[in-house]
Amino acid sequence: MTDSLTADAADEALEIPQVYTHHVFCCFTQRPPQHPRGSCGANGAQPLWERLGKKIEATGRRDIAMTASGCLSFCQAGPIMVVYPQGVWYQPRSPEDIDEIVASHLVGGKLVERLIIVPRV
Numbered sequence: 790m791t792d793s794l795t796a797d798a799a800d801e802a803l804e805i806p807q808v809y810t811h812h813v814f815c816c817f818t819q820r821p822p823q824h825p826r827g828s829c830g831a832n833g834a835q836p837l838w839e840r841l842g843k844k845i846e847a848t849g850r851r852d853i854a855m856t857a858s859g860c861l862s863f864c865q866a867g868p869i870m871v872v873y874p875q876g877v878w879y880q881p882r883s884p885e886d887i888d889e890i891v892a893s894h895l896v897g898g899k900l901v902e903r904l905i906i907v908p909r910v
């Protein structure tokens with residue numbers, strides 16, 4: 790096998806089909822409580838993201854994914870999450886907010902307008 794054939798096979802193996810209808814990125818950044826930038830972690834993100842993961846799993850939907858992300862640059866407003874491919878940025882504040890995002894947006898396809906922090910273009 791030549792090097793180019795090996796490279797082609799490797800590229801094929803790494804090609805991931807677009808299988809998600811919704812892919813949620815959640816900021817897991819944790820800075821100290823007095824840090825001037827603030828952070829999602831310092832604003833209580835962890836229990837919300839744990840609930841989000843469990844709620845997504847409970848849907849049984851394999852086309853909804855959740856990925857931990859680093860800072861998404863809205864630190865003071867955290868906890869912050871963004872849902873693609875729609876590009877919707879949410880600021881959930883409570884477990885009930887998480888439940889609503891899952892039921893309404895991720896399962897039902899209807900945005901939760903009251904929790905959106907970045908106007909969509």
Ligand code: FES
Pocket residue numbers: 816817818819827828829830859860861862863864865867869
């Ligand atoms: S720390 Fe979460 S957006 Fe920056």
